[in-house]
Amino acid sequence: MKFIRNSLRFRIVATFIGIVVVSLVLTFIVQNDFGKNTPNDAMSNVAEDVAALILLMDDPHQLQTGLRVFEKYGMNITLVNKQSEVLASLPEEQVRTLFEPGRTKAVIFKNQNGVATVGVPGRSEGDAVLIQNDFSPLFHTLRQTLLSSLLTVLIIGSLFILLMSRFIVKPIKQLTAAAQKMSSGDLTVRLKYRNHDEFGELMESFNQMARELQKIDSIREDFVSNVSHEMQSPLTSIRGFTKAIQDGLIPPEEQKEHLEIIYEETLRLSRLSDNLLRLASLDSEHHPTSFRLFQLDEQLRKIIVLAEPQWSTKNVNMELELLPCTIEADEDLFDQVWQNILGNAIKYTDVGGSIYVDMREGPSGVNVHIRDTGKGIPQEALPHIFDRFYMVDKARSSSLKGNGLGLSIVIKILNLHECTIDVTSAVGEGTEMVITIPRKRLCL
Structure with a gap:
């Protein structure tokens, strides 16, 4: 119930x-x-017309016939004068009004409960027609x-x-029913509808929500799979080499080399953990930020100097053309941006190659160009380079200590600062990344 x-x-x-x-x-x-309360005007008009007809009948026989005819329609008609006893039950003042000299209009005595009593002055003074009409059957x-x-x-x-x-x-x-299926884990459910009314809009919104949830679930599964894969490889190496050293399978003179590998794998796990924590913090939209003024050109010089051991070892030619520029942003997060982008440029540039870093003032702000002469990125891979764990060449990326999270962090930080990044690349010619910092972030 x-x-x-x-x-x-x-x-x-x-x-x-x-x-x-x-x-x-x-x-x-x-x-x-x-x-x-029957309408008085209409009742008066009817009574006057009926009285006029009655008064036209001089023959007593015709008069009786006429009275009987009107009686069929609920009208009780009586000819009266001042002395008639029937008037005794009516209000004296209204009776006096009925017999006033020269009066022609009807006088309504009663009009209640569907019964109306109306008096109409006669042709001669002292005479009148009293009409009682019962409307209750009609009502x-x-x-x-x-x-x-x-x-x-x-x-x-x-x-x-x-x-x-x-x-x-x-x-x-x-x-x-669809929501219950979705709550049980079926994200493929979709609703069909014909009408584009409010219910149709609601169903389309539900379908859109289901598509987004399915996409998020797919991303989650890929994320878990990629994290598991990225962690499994170094863990397998660490477990294998430590077990071999523990069991005495590796001679003492070779153990240092294998310990170096174990150390590098732990560093790889540490980098993966740091990147995952940073991405999780940026995804939460509650990442602590500290916006302040700093010199962008000086920051770029510092990052390049700190990376000198990497690019000088490969004999890479580093060329800079910077402009004095002060911006308002989170300096630590921008450090991460330049480290990741320059790190990729150094990593994928062959020995003896070149990297160019220059700043230009454009119509929408300041553009930072970072171009290398590396192997380049295939055109089909360009739309995916900012996806998490995406690596153009997985085998080579593994050997170069990559995990596919660097550019994902870059795009998150740039979006947080309302900056944009454009990438152009050609296989065998190199890659250029252009970071645009809007004028609202500049201190002119």
Whole structure:
């Protein structure tokens, strides 16, 4: 019973029936009030016309016939004068008004409960026509007709609303069933609809939500798979070499080399852990930021100097063309941006290659160009280079100590600062990345 009361279909039907019942009651109240007071003007006009007809009948036989005819229609007509006893029950003041010299208009004595008594002055002074009209049968008939009509509307309307409520509630039941499937893990559920009304919009929003959840679930699965893979490889190396050293399978003179490998693998795990923690912090949208003014050109020089052991070892030619530029941003996060981008440029530039870093002022802000003469990126891979764990050449990236998270961190930090990055590349010619810092971040 409680389920029925909580049903939307039940509430729709109950609301409709309630509205009809209230309308029925209000209509009867208004109709009863109207029946108690018949419109006076219309009643006076009818009485005057009837009295005129009666007074035209001189023949007593015709007069009696006429009175009987009017009696059939609920009119009791009496010819009276000042001394008539029938006037004794009527208000004296109104009787006196009826017999005023020169009066031609009707006088209404009573007009209550559907019964009206009207007096009309006669042709000669001291005579009058008293007409009593009983409208109650007419009102009773109207009331019965109205009651029948409203009951018919109530019954037929209730049946129709009961039928139509099924179609109104059907989309909600579909949404409920789809939501239950989704809660059980089925993210492939989709709703079909024909009408583009409010329910259609709701179903389309549900489908859009399901698509986004499915996409997020796919990203989550890929993320877990990639993290597991990235962690499994160094852990396998560490476990294998430590076990071999522990069991004495590796001679003492070779153990240092294998310990170096173990150390490098632990560093690789540490970098992966740091990057994952940084990405998680940036994803939370509550990453602590400290915006302040600093010299962008000096920051770039510092990053390049700190990376000198990497690019000088490969005999890479580093060329700089920087402009004095002060920006308002989080300096530590921008350090991470330049470290990741320059680190990739150094990593993928062959021995004897070149890297160019220059700053230019553009119409929308300051552009930082970082171009290398490395092996380049295939065109089909360019749309994916900012995806997490995406590596153009997985085998080579592993040997170069990469995990595919560097550029994901870069794009997150740049978005946080409302900056943009554009990448152009050609296989065998190198890659250029252009970071645009908007004017709102510049201190001019």
